[in-house]
Amino acid sequence: PDATARDGASARNAQLTKPPAALGRLEDLAQWYAGWRGDARPMIDRPQVIVFAGNHGVAARGVSAFPAEVTVQMVANFRAGGAAINQLADCFGATIDIHALSLDTPTADFTTAPAMTEAELLEALQTGWSALDPQADLLVVGEMGIANTTVAAALAAGLYGGTGADWVGRGTGVDDAGLALKAQVVDEALALHRDALSDPVECLRRLGGRELAAMTGAILAARHFGVPVLLDGFPCCAAAAVLHRMAPGGLDHCAAGHRSAEAAHGRLLDQFAMEPLLSLGLRLGEGSGAALAIGVLKGAVACHSGMATFAEAGVSDGDAP
């Protein structure tokens, strides 16, 4: 981040017509945003939402409450403007781009082989990197992919340790038997790949999926281009975790948009030492929780950059004799 911009934002914040710290976390958020934008008095005019979709070989194990064809059906719904993320992007003035990654060619079932070849991983990372609009001033990445909470659980376990049971949840709504199956499938994958998990990128190749790798690529591109990121739920944070494991500060340009009802999401946020902006029980994916948080961040930045100072407004600042 740009220390000069951040210091300028901090100095400005102290002059605004409000008691010190009365805007709570909005003040921290605005200064964080200012630092990453390199502008002490920024605006948010061009938020970008990108939804990546992928299919997973492991879906054939029956780990989702929905059939795999729902991925392509939902992509059509995104493109027609009918999904939750479309309404939220529109509500907060964000553009939305949809990238479907080789849906007809699911990844390999990671209980029997690495999910992706090196070429497939690279293609997915590049798709994500290239999907970022370098002119965007805020990024939300979301995903769609039947079975991808199982994939996210495997990736999180690969990156941070623990067993399947530590990281799986009900996803779109599996029953107790489905939950046990998800844990078993993750444990099988961890056993197969256990000797190759020390490299986070190799972890992503073996245990991840195309839409997760694309999110990793997009979040990395956002760092390169100085675009702050609002993180969504469990699959998004599992993709982000690859960068966190590569470098401790790898997610400093990101804030947690919300806390998902998927319990393992909270475990990842704890790893990131991030407190989410919203906690409203969402567990949809698509970037929906992060998109909802665009409103909070926009409000924070609007206050920071739009408010009058005590001097401008002729308001006593409370320190007057």
Place this chain on the structure above:
Amino acid sequence: PDATARDGASARNAQLTKPPAALGRLEDLAQWYAGWRGDARPMIDRPQVIVFAGNHGVAARGVSAFPAEVTVQMVANFRAGGAAINQLADCFGATIDIHALSLDTPTADFTTAPAMTEAELLEALQTGWSALDPQADLLVVGEMGIANTTVAAALAAGLYGGTGADWVGRGTGVDDAGLALKAQVVDEALALHRDALSDPVECLRRLGGRELAAMTGAILAARHFGVPVLLDGFPCCAAAAVLHRMAPGGLDHCAAGHRSAEAAHGRLLDQFAMEPLLSLGLRLGEGSGAALAIGVLKGAVACHSGMATFAEAGVSDGDAP
């Protein structure tokens, strides 16, 4: 609320292209809003923010970190568009109206007399009632009034019991001695008026203030005109509490926009059995926390009314054989 609209909204919600309950509290919010608007598929197009300002005789006791002249200075700031609430109203497409209530004539010091005469109370309630735009489709009421967290503490204690220490907080930033003084002042007021507190409206007259009474009037008018309300922080909720004490369901058309850093605010929300939408450490007043929550409610209603159904989108709903 309109049970037909609410039932229609519930039926629609079950058809939308998402797993059941995957939008968490957004689904409940949209159905609550639909019921109070009498429309199973509503939109939010005309949110109204109203800020009421008043001065308080008890300010002369030194219970605020800021001098009383800040009230009129901040009113000028609101009118010039320089305060936090102006930025937030603009950010979420809300109109904003400012009503300054007899700032040159503070209420009486309630440690020595009732804060308002019956005529003054009635005028303030009427100002609030009349301030509502009956064409608005969402209301946020906020306040400005040096010393009004002390007033809100007295009113809350009058309505729900307890002592000054139970209800006072640091407001705009008093120190420990200021906090003790606030508690003492509230206790003095409770002792003076103790035999007249069983009627919530009389409580408001004796222990309240003009901007609080105006908020009470506006929230009541919103009920009459079918306009859902997002409640702001402690003074707003103390004003709302008058209606809650008059009738148990008196705030059913309201939702809690946020949880303030002023601890007693959480006690009031517990009385209302309301879970706030946001908890970001704000303690500014002006309606700022509730205005920030307009974004959440707009997002909820946009999803509800804008999403495609499974049938419309041709998406498998997970129950298919």
